Amino acid sequence: MSKQTGRKSILASFASYTPQQNEAEAPNAAGEATTSSSRVAGVIGATQRTLAELREERDELKALVAASGEVELDPETVDPSPFPDRLNDDDDAEFEAFKALIASEGQVMPILVRRHPADPARYQVSYGHRRLRAARELGLKVRAKIESLDDRQLVIAQGIENSARQDLSWAEKALFVTGMDSAGVKARDIRAALAVDDPELARFRSVCRAVPEDVMRAIGRAPKAGRTRWTALAKSCSDGDAIARVRETLAAAKVSKSDDRFVLALNAAAAKTRRKAETVTVADDSGRKLGIASFKPTEVKITFNPSVAPGFADFMQSELPALVERYKTTRDS
Template sequence: MTNKRPSGRSILANFGSFSEPEATTADPSPPKAARAETPIQSTPRVGAGVIGATQRSLAELREERDRLQALVDAGGGSELDPSSIDPSPFPDRLPDDSQVSFEALKKLIAEEGQKVPIQVRRHPDVSGRYQVVYGHRRWRAALDLGIKIKATVVALSDSELVVAQGIENAAREDLSWIERALFAWRMDQADIKPRDIRAALSVDDPELARLRAVCRVIPIEVIEAIGRAPKAGRPRWVALSTAVGEDPAALDRVRKTLSADKVSTLASDERFKLVFAAVRKPPARSHNELELRSPAGKVLGKATFLKGDIKLTVSDKHASEFGAFFEEELPGLVERFFARDGTE
């Protein structure tokens, strides 16, 4: 269900911008303010836009953030049972390859307590429940530890919620490109207005078009199977979607690659590399024979490729030793072949 936000206020008028990060690398999520359910004095508008359709300056947003932080410090926040809280209806993250940073955060909270409140809104459909606006990792940590969680309860529509998440992510700058594309796709599915999607992601129309295009071509379940792939930026994802769009058989090769047991255990960047290799068409051979030469350039033999038939001929001088070498290396070549193409 999409909630309509009140008229006469810009989206960003309802929450603040970036707080100073907590003094630890274990929890990179900084607090930011929102339109709290405890009244806050309104702030005059400024003329320049901040992100896309917004009409508030970053300085003004920070000022409003500081007001709400003062309210929290004075006891304006709440302590909630984490089991009464649900994640955001607009997931913006794929699972991490490693849980090391999360475990470090959980240990820190267990030893020193929760320093920074999360932000939640009341669930629009279920009485007595809440939804996370930002602070998912702190919420998960509290849930695992079985402790209450400090939270600021704000009143946000769906559109305001996604922009709040977008500002939170922009502050950390750790969403991978494909996670941003998935976030845009999920907002599209929920009928969030394009101007609000641009504001949430701080992108212009051409970049939003690229984010959408990749998710239109590559099925969501395939993207989720690849994962965050933080090193695979926009050019490689766009190239991957172009290859899949141009070759109807490419998607089958991608799915076969991802279905291999060994592939599922790899880091997401490695999974992306294998998928990227699988969609590339092998270069057309100009001839059916390939000469085998030594590093010095002497002809060792030749390989002949015909329909379903591969012949390898080696000179008498090297036949015995090369045959033994080839027999030893062949299992490894077969394994590399299956890992590259995902062939069964």
């Protein structure tokens, strides 16, 4: 079995393991688990270790999660993660089914929260946003585990949960990488959290540099638009004109599906702006008209009156090499 396989088993076990209260290790009075978050975060660096060590730390992680206590919180006291990993859904049908399941069977898995850094009476979610929303809309308390997490630990835990779910779109993962970069999370921890390699991490970053965040959010999840098509959009958004066309197109779009919005954005970015030919009158220093020059992005056309400007065509032809050299000097300077 490879190290890669071992890493994925850790990610999967973290997200899928159903915690049970350990009677010998209850949460403190504030409801916070006494587990050391540094020990949990240490598992993230295990990708460089032996398979035996990976298995040992996987078992330790499961035990730590099992020992974490649960509390019931008022959903109105819980805020979203400062690093959102979800774009707007195309419709709420799937969520309504999920909410109906919680209404009939209850919340199976707790969410993970931390105390809000700016308000100790409130909390921030690491993962479990849909469970929190369902509880809020149903008027129920939300079951939660409270951990002491800094920004780095919060996004790593969030990324582990995302990897196990495997239902985030490519764009959502790319934006989440940007959030982790902003939080100062190291590349090795981002790779471990999302189970991606260096080339994929580089592609996430490259697309987010080329395609503005407001454009990506206006498009939405676009689950059918994977890495190849997002990379194509990034290449097409190489200048401000292309981005302006995309923004204008999305603002006027009447489609409800994010995949359809992506297609509109891709076509708008790839479209070439047609420019009318610019016409200039060619005259000598006395103002006498010699001819007309017409300029297009890929064509220059000059017509002249041979009776007024005899030999002008031969002159232009002889001057072309010097013009090319002047052009090269201008481009290189």
